[in-house]
Amino acid sequence: MLTRGLVSRLHHMPRDMKIFLWTDACFGLSIGISNTLLNLHINALGYGATMLSMVNDVVPMVALILSVPLGHLADRYGRSKMLLLGTLLMALGALLVPLFLARAGILFGQSVFAVGQAMIMSTEFAVVAQYMPANDRHFSISIVYANFTLMIGIGSLLGGFLPAHLPLFHTEYGSTLLLGGLIFLIAPIGRYFLTPVPAIHTPSEKPAALFERPNRQILTFSIFLLFQGSPMVLSVRI
Secondary structure, eight states: OHHHHHHHHHHTSOHHHHHHHHHHHHHHHHHHHHHHHHHHHHHHTTOOHHHHHHHHHHHHHHHHHHHHHHHHHHHHHOHHHHHHHHHHHHHHHHHHHHHOOSHHHHHHHHHHHHHHHHHHHHHHHHHHHHHSOGGGHHHHHHHHHHHHHHHHHHHHHHHHHGGGTSOOBSBTTHHHHHHHHHHHTHHHHHHTTSOOOOOSSOTTSOOOOSSOOOOHHHHHHHHHHHHHHHHHHHHHHO
């Protein structure tokens, strides 16, 4: 009964949520492949720990710098536009990284990827909340997270299996990373057809302050995430 009820709720989701879920599946699949193979690919190119640290630091540093400004831009010009542009940039970044051999090219591709991810992080759950009734938002966000996590797992499995069966491209991992980027390109195509979420502020309105003091709940949650993320960053280095 529980499974039947879940399937029924998924079937009756709005069109925009269904589009969001399958495009997020492409997103997660590509991320799973990249998470498994990117460091191996960088090592196989002959780079050491310093380059690995630089490549892995780009995404969190860009998110730290740009998340708040991008959130304000999304409120002003439209979250759907920001989500679409962010998805496109992430897909392009995922394609660019395995194309380059030089340090500068790899870091450029990773930077494009990082800017896109910051755009998505600033907007995606706000967009999901607009597509679902208030009493179903907790369910929709749970499904988005479960779907994304499942596809990361499948992508990780593919990342471990496919390199032995695909031709070499710079390294034995390059072809699989390129395939992940091509899969990712499906996501912005699908998200182009999402119903636009209106901007909170019009461009003619006076913009709000860029940084505002967070309330107690947001501040507590942010501190918790800081401590949660620190060991994850260290584990990536190891």
